Amino acid sequence: QQQVKQSPQSLIVQKGGISIINCAYENTAFDYFPWYQQFPGKGPALLIAIRPDVSEKKEGRFTISFNKSAKQFSLHIMDSQPGDSATYFCAARGYGGSQGNLIFGKGTKLSVKP
Amino acid sequence: DTEVTQTPKHLVMGMTNKKSLKCEQHMGHRAMYWYKQKAKKPPELMFVYSYEKLSINESVPSRFSPECPNSSLLNLHLHALQPEDSALYLCASSQEWVQFFGPGTRLTVL
Numbered sequence: 001q002q003q004v005k006q007s008p009q010s011l012i013v014q015k016g017g018i019s020i021i022n023c024a025y026e027n028t029a030f031d032y033f034p035w036y037q038q039f040p041g042k043g044p045a046l047l048i049a050i051r052p053d054v055s056e057k058k059e060g061r062f063t064i065s066f067n068k069s070a071k072q073f074s075l076h077i078m079d080s081q082p083g084d085s086a087t088y089f090c091a092a093r094g095y096g097g098s099q100g101n102l103i104f105g106k107g108t109k110l111s112v113k114p
Numbered sequence: 115d116t117e118v119t120q121t122p123k124h125l126v127m128g129m130t131n132k133k134s135l136k137c138e139q140h141m142g143h144r145a146m147y148w149y150k151q152k153a154k155k156p157p158e159l160m161f162v163y164s165y166e167k168l169s170i171n172e173s174v175p176s177r178f179s180p181e182c183p184n185s186s187l188l189n190l191h192l193h194a195l196q197p198e199d200s201a202l203y204l205c206a207s208s209q210e211w212v213q214f215f216g217p218g219t220r221l222t223v224l
Contacts, residue, residue, distance in 0.1 A: 032211050034212070034213070036215075041202075041218075041220065042217055042218070043118075043120075043202075043204050043215040043216050043217045043218045044157065044204070044215045045215070046212060046213070046214065046215075049211070049212070051211075087154075089156050089157075093211070101159065101162065101170070102157075102159075102213060104156035104157060105156065106155070106156055107154070107155070107156055109154075
């Protein structure tokens with residue numbers, strides 16, 4: 001069964017620090033790896049995403065690092081702010097077709113302390 | 115317009131009620147999805163519509179009935195739900211790689 005394993009389950013970071021969330025997948029038939037940010041009572045919002053032919057992608061304070069050989073990818077949040085406090089889900093998209101079925105990690109609850 | 119809208123935001127219903135959740139997108143996306151999300155869990159895929167045809171039903175109980183009237187609209191009809199069906203119901207749409215989620219409907223079944 002295709003799985004995406006996410007860690008840690010929860011993370012506390014001081015304001016200005018670096019938040020790092022890791023994900024690992026078992027099946028090579030994934031072709032797209034998005035990260036979603038979700039605030040309580042809201043829907044998940046796409047934060048940043050990467051394709052497996054790229055090793056790193058940066059958008060502002062958010063960076064995805066991708067290691068294809070290790071089947072791992074991670075989200076780095078630089079200069080973390082209290083407003084970044086949310087639950088983060090990594091995901092992987094099943095290969096083939098335009099339907100884009102996502103397999104989600106279990107989520108990481110990030111708390112940034114002022 | 116990169117928005118998926120959902121109505122209502124909140125819904126409380128009894129186990130004998132019939133209600134519907136609505137979702138709309140105007141991004142021209144041809145795939146639309148229903149997800150169920152319980153507290154502190156990731157979204158769980160329920161149904162996928164591709165070009166207005168149901169392509170995936172993840173073994174969802176028949177008390178949930180999806181409908182896609184046109185390429186912009188997606189409904190989820192609810193009947194005889196159980197208290198354990200209380201959750202955040204999310205709609206999403208996609209074109210190729212990117213999947214956009216709506217804000218969700220918070221459903222409480224009494």
